[in-house]
Amino acid sequence: MVIGVPVGFVSALESKQLLLKVKIPFITNLSIKGGSAMGAAIANAILSDKNVHRGYT
Numbered sequence: 001m002v003i004g005v006p007v008g009f010v011s012a013l014e015s016k017q018l019l020l021k022v023k024i025p026f027i028t029n030l031s032i033k034g035g036s037a038m039g040a041a042i043a044n045a046i047l048s049d050k051n052v053h054r055g056y057t
Helices: 012-019 036-053
Strands: 002-004 026-028
Touching (some): 002 036
């Protein structure tokens, strides 16, 4: 799983568009917004959701 949300300074939008062509699971957005905080929030949401489905809280 690739979480591709680079900050929008240098070729961020182009990098995100390249993810659309890969054959592995990925999460991105198609705007210039992104960064480490967004990536961490996505990872935390995925992990939290998996723990809920396993019965952990």
